[in-house]
Amino acid sequence: MHHTLLCATHYCPAGHHCAQVTAGWRCLHRPVTLTRRPAGRAWIPSGQLGRTSAGKGVMTSYFSSGRARTSTLAMAVAAALLPAGAAEAAPRGSTTIDRPAPATAFWSVETYPGITREQALADNQPAVGGDSPLTPVGLGWEQDARLVGGEASAFDGASSYLSASPTTLDSAGTFSVAAWVRLTDASVSRDFVSKAGSRHATLSVGYDKASNRWQVRMPTKTGKGAKWSVARSTSAPRVGLWTHVAVVHDAAARTLTLWVDGVAEATKFRVTAVNHPAGEFRLGRGDATWWRGNLADVRVYDRTLVAQDFTGWRASDPGSGGFDEPGLLRPVQVGKWNFENAIPCYDESIDDPTLCSAPDSTAFDRQLYLTQGSYVDAGRQGSVLALDGTHWIDDPSDPHYGETTREYARSQANRGEPGNPVWADAPVLRTDQSFTLATWVRLDPSRGAQTVVSQDAAGGHALRLGWEPVDGGRWTLVVPADGAGAPGGAATEATAPAADADLWHHLVVVLDAAHRQVLLHVDGTLVRTVALDAAGQPRQATGSLVVGRVSTAAGPEGWLYGQVDDLGAYQGAMSSADVAALFVAQRV
The missing domain is CATH 2.60.120.200 (Jelly Rolls)
Known part of the structure; x- marks a missing residue:
């Protein structure tokens, strides 16, 4: 089967385009035909379309001239200016809108x-x-x-x-x-x-x-x-x-x-x-x-x-053909955990690879291993990972009832066969290259400094995104210059106000290796851009991607007391426009 373009982590068949829909990026058939119905004054999409100006009186459409990139103004119809009778009598008409010409x-x-x-x-x-x-x-x-x-x-x-x-x-x-x-x-x-x-x-x-x-x-x-x-x-x-x-x-x-x-x-x-x-x-x-x-x-x-x-093309761009199209620089999603099919962890000692896990919904099929006491709860728009330091079992007769736990999740890859998995701790990202991490989180500020996401590295961590009770609360992103976070070592740090961390927030971290900078986005908005420390060079971390704690030379710390949802890992630097679009697509 031949394909035409990369859509998230898969290819679209010929004659389709990659579009973001409620369930994520999907391949949709193109082109689109817009039809003016005899009974109305607006141009109505009979297929998928990013945007029209129906109801504003004028719809301007563009089409590609042959296979060339040049866009030509096809028409501008002031349908709203037509008398009602004329609109009723007007014959049904349509025009086909195509996207920018794809690669040959x-x-x-x-x-x-x-x-x-x-x-x-x-x-x-x-x-x-x-x-x-x-x-x-x-x-x-x-x-x-x-x-x-x-x-x-x-x-x-x-x-x-x-x-x-x-x-x-x-x-x-x-x-x-x-x-x-x-x-x-x-x-x-x-x-x-x-x-x-x-x-x-x-x-x-x-x-x-x-x-x-x-x-x-x-x-x-x-x-x-x-x-x-x-x-x-x-x-x-x-x-x-x-x-x-x-x-x-x-x-x-x-x-x-x-x-x-x-x-x-x-x-x-x-x-x-x-x-x-x-x-x-x-x-x-x-x-x-x-x-x-x-x-x-x-x-x-x-x-x-x-x-x-x-x-990337936006549907509102002249020449886009009315489609949102991913750009050549768009990062590839290599991990996606929405916790819908996650299984809470009752006891880590039970030898069953299907327990204590949250599956990855990308083609890479990695999992997050959930430690004992980690729970899967109802959240923003479905299931979420819930970490609170106490075993979730509510039966007083159960031996784990009221047990104090150290709860977090870490990435693993299957080293066995699909039908007989052998899970082992493994990284998700090339951290020596550009990458993006995105997630939703809410936490309990009364529990002090906490870690949302971190990247394990030999002897410590290569990245930490968390919350600190400083200046009324702030989100903090730290990238150690030595790639491990040795005590007293140089680091790049980006912060942003977070006074209401007990509410759901969308956090996105971008490490742009090409421009040697890190970017922190909160709720779809870029809030900090900081140059990487001069002493630092992005390095490949061989440890797991971790949710809910950070590794240090003295041991794990910064346990999360809260909930996490829609964790995404991307290889490449996501643009601020795409971060904003992701926020809009996922918010409730």
Whole structure:
């Protein structure tokens, strides 16, 4: 089965779009037809639609001109100005609204549960630009390189690469190429995308050693005497850091633009481009340069990408076709716990892997292990995790009745078979890369300082989000510079007022490794942005994601007395706009 776009942690079939509905992100069929009913004055969606201006008198719609990105004003109908009789007599009419043109070729180039290596190299857009599967030569796969529980394609810097049909990309025409890339060796110049030519590549994208910058090069011709259009980034690549790099060539405007992490960092003007019809499309190599590192989520377009393609399209954006579309930078959700099917923990000594657990509803299928006394209670809009330090059993004759407990939850992965699970403590996130944590919480302020979520690390913790009884109450995010929280060590700290912590609040933490900063959002609003401590470097923590306490050199502390709901873990930095949308979607 072929797919078209990543929707949370799965792919949508061809002809569908990814939309956020009550139950989460779902694949919905497109396009949408808007029909003006004879009996009314408003345009009414007969399919899924993000927004119309029904009731305001005017509905302005847009459609994509062919497969190009350019949006054309289709019509503006002042239906409310029509006399009632005219509206009744008017024939039924409709217009079809399409979304921005999708990629003509798309390869995930990484595996995770449900996606095999073969599928990772298959073209997920065969119906758009023709089927262009990738052919591997000496390709390797690296476990947990981008997503914990997945594999990313790995290139050895010497001979491994991937190739696709020459028709995959016409380098003389208008096109865009986008990919997540990870450079692991900067000792020489390296290309990760190229289009072969008769004498030299007609497109080369990669790392330039001399300037220590990302670079795109295009020649004026394939033979001798070619002149080169070169665009270089303003930012320096960082070895080991996943970075989103895109190249946009506008044949009509004769421009060549290099985008890095959603920012247009360089544009070359008066570009003359050429294409070699027989030249294969290549990933992981140039003519004489070879990529050393990883690639993921590679896409080719026959249109120019614009800013919203990276950040995401809103239904209200002109040219969106009335759809909310996830952007290329949207993080991948790698953990989701809503506690609807969680089982409270009566006794940890009972040997039953189905007890004392909260299942993950993403494809990664991890669980939160609940310690003895942890309860699953009715909450905001269903079940919630309830931690209060006293066993939940209410039968006075039970041996656990009134027992004082240390309650928390920690992430685990199944090291056995699906039907015969063997659960072991395991991380959820690559904490040395950008990531996002989101959750709802309410707590008992009378119990003092408490931890909502933390990340276990060797000898301590790599992150702690909690509440402190300071200045009337405040949310506190701490990221230790040493990745473990040694006593007296440097740390990055972000705080926000929390005087009413006994009410439900939505907390979102974003660690943006690319910009070396942490962001704290409360109830859909960005309240603090703090640069990472100069002494600190994001490091990979091998411990579990933890709810309800924090590990320190002296032992666990900061126990939570409260409730937690809708815990989400995302690999990548969630934008403030997406944080706000998540808050709106989940609030009661």
